[in-house]
Structure formats: C-alpha cells, structure tokens
Amino acid sequence: MGATGFSGELARTAHQAMKPRILYVGSLSPGGTSLYRFRSLERLDQTVIPFDLARYAFRWGKLNALRLRFPMGPLIAKINADFLRAVTNEKPDLVWFDKPIFFTPSTIRRVKDAGAQTVCYNQDNPFGPCNEGCWHQFFKIYRMLDLHCLFRNVDIPRYRGWNLNYIKIQLSYDPREHFPPPADWSDADRTREASYIGSPYDDRPRFLRSLIQDFNLPVTISGPRWEKVFSRNELESYTRGGMLKDAAYRENIWKSKINLSFVTQFNEEDVAHKAFEIAACRGFLLALRTPGHQACFEEGREAEFFSSIDECADKIRYYLDHSAEREEIAARGCERAARSGYDNETQLSRVLQKLHQLRELSGQFSVD
Numbered sequence: 001m002g003a004t005g006f007s008g009e010l011a012r013t014a015h016q017a018m019k020p021r022i023l024y025v026g027s028l029s030p031g032g033t034s035l036y037r038f039r040s041l042e043r044l045d046q047t048v049i050p051f052d053l054a055r056y057a058f059r060w061g062k063l064n065a066l067r068l069r070f071p072m073g074p075l076i077a078k079i080n081a082d083f084l085r086a087v088t089n090e091k092p093d094l095v096w097f098d099k100p101i102f103f104t105p106s107t108i109r110r111v112k113d114a115g116a117q118t119v120c121y122n123q124d125n126p127f128g129p130c131n132e133g134c135w136h137q138f139f140k141i142y143r144m145l146d147l148h149c150l151f152r153n154v155d156i157p158r159y160r161g162w163n164l165n166y167i168k169i170q171l172s173y174d175p176r177e178h179f180p181p182p183a184d185w186s187d188a189d190r191t192r193e194a195s196y197i198g199s200p201y202d203d204r205p206r207f208l209r210s211l212i213q214d215f216n217l218p219v220t221i222s223g224p225r226w227e228k229v230f231s232r233n234e235l236e237s238y239t240r241g242g243m244l245k246d247a248a249y250r251e252n253i254w255k256s257k258i259n260l261s262f263v264t265q266f267n268e269e270d271v272a273h274k275a276f277e278i279a280a281c282r283g284f285l286l287a288l289r290t291p292g293h294q295a296c297f298e299e300g301r302e303a304e305f306f307s308s309i310d311e312c313a314d315k316i317r318y319y320l321d322h323s324a325e326r327e328e329i330a331a332r333g334c335e336r337a338a339r340s341g342y343d344n345e346t347q348l349s350r351v352l353q354k355l356h357q358l359r360e361l362s363g364q365f366s367v368d
Helices: 003-017 033-043 061-069 074-090 105-113 138-144 155-161 204-213 232-238 246-254 273-280 291-296 309-320 323-339 344-362
Strands: 021-026 047-052 094-098 117-121 147-150 166-168 192-197 219-222 256-261 285-288 304-306
Touching (some): 021 033, 021 074, 033 094, 033 344, 047 074, 061 074, 105 117, 105 138, 117 344, 147 155, 155 166, 192 204, 192 246, 192 309, 204 219, 204 232, 204 309, 219 232, 246 256, 246 273, 256 309, 273 285, 273 323, 285 309, 304 309
Parallel strands (some): 021 047, 021 094, 117 147, 147 166, 192 219, 192 256, 256 285, 285 304
C-alpha cells in the first residue's frame, strides 16, 4: 500500500473516531515544518484554528534572541495574554503545542480549567547536553501536559520514569512538499554531485571541509549560518545559496546526485529528519550509520550509510560512478518511506488516535 493509501486509511479511522476542535499553537512561517503539520491536520479533515507565534516576532532581532534565551516576564506576557484570549473565544477541545517554550504554568492551568486537552509536539530535545535557556518555561509546564510526542529512544525511559503519557512517533516528511521529480529526471538534470543541505551543527564543518580539501570530492553545501564557520574563500568555493525552503529545498535534493545526512549530537538524535525528506523526494540518501537509520531503511538497498569520513568518501566516489545503482537505491528508499508511513498524515493520525484513547479513559469529554 502506498503513502496515500496507508495514510488515508489511518486518517479515515482517526476521523471516524474523533474530530476535536484544535487550537494549533506554533510558528507558522512559510517553509517551516510547523506549518506543514498544521496543513496536514487540515488534510486529515480536522477543525484547526491557528495561533501563530511568528506574529510575535520583534522587529529588532536582538530582542528575539533575548526572548529565546530568557523566555519570561514582559518578553512573553503578550503571547500568554493573547493565547488565553484565543482559548476563551475559540473554546478548543484540544490545544496542540508545537514546541511550547513561551507559556507559563498559570497559562497552562487556565487551559486545563477550560477543559481542553493538551499535546506537546516538540522535535527538539530539552533534556540533552546543550542546556539552552529557551527551555526555562518548558521545564515548569511539561508535566502538566496530557500527551508528549517522542522522537528519540533515549526519551522513553525519562517520560516513563516521570509517569507521563507519551507516544513514540517518527519524524516525518510532508507529502505535499517532499515528492519525487518528474519521471524522466536523470543525471543530466543534476547540477550538484555530493550535496549537503542544512546547518553547520556538531562537527559538520570539519567533516565537509575535509571531504572537499583532503579527499578532493565535489561537495556542494547550502543552508543557513555557514558564514559563521567558513572563511570568505571557503564560503564562495563550497556553498551555493543560503536557507532553502519549500520548492527550492525539494528541487535541490532532486538536483543532487548524492544527498548527505547527519544526526545532531546535542539533540541526542538517532535519525535525521532530513533523511525522510530526501527519501520522499527520491533522492539518493547517504547518511551517518545509526541504529535508527538502519531500522528505517535497509542498507545497500534503500539507502547507504557511513561510520567514518573514509567510508563516506569511498561511497561518494563509488556512487558518483554507478548511476544505475544509485537510481535503484533512491527509488527503493522512496517506496520504503511511503510504505512505512514516514509522512505527516500517518504520524499525526497516530497522535490523534492516542489522544482519543486518553480522552475515553479519562472521560474528559466526548466527541460525536
């Protein structure tokens, strides 16, 4: 069964079981995964009301950075006041929080007093080694929320130990944004040899620089913040464009013969979100070898993996010279992403079903 059939079946089941009125709280900026999930819930025939945190961005960028580091007091007061007004006016059955870092315990208590169920969808990791200031309010409220969506195995014993409700789901791609190129697409259309699209987290600058300089490989880099880690000459020689979103992101995956993917260590990741997007776009995926990646894709048939820079370089050279094998692996990886339900609708349907089960157990409210 393909992605549409698999997702559609789960979607119909979820819709038949429940249809709450959802207040969706997240940054709904164009090109963001939060907006993709909002639209996926709409496609699942849910009633979804947006509360867009992007509207609260300060004109002065340093204030936004200050609020992220110190989310408290007057920096978040208007967000909380407006949000509670939306809860009063919209009367949601469910508040869907996408990375709730600006909301105070008193605000969450008001939501609970209003009878709304709460879910936390947070792809980042508050409990990892990074110790970022943005989690100040989250640490005060996370035990108050009804359900947590977990993406990494390391979180399961934490939430189980805290006796919190959780569901383990998959990082997912958006089928309206991440899909294969035209059927006649070939290497003649690919202008990037080996390619990395993303941010300079962990040791990626050193790794990619070494692939280019020490192994003499044709690697093209796109993404934000590379100017902070590369010299001007490196930036001009190794990078092409900055942040890529929506169609530009998808089309540059199409244009890449080999798409590199890593995991972010400070987020304690076992799989890369990007890996599923690359596969859905029928891109050839060459990712860091992790148990998570190996569970999601069969090595050598649906994707390729590396454990060292030498192995990565060897595989880049090999697959640049073996286009037919590369095409076959990319096609099987795309089929696997669809068959296994790595898309938004499938994963969000699972969350909706879990919420319905919790609601039935608690008798919180009924849904016709």
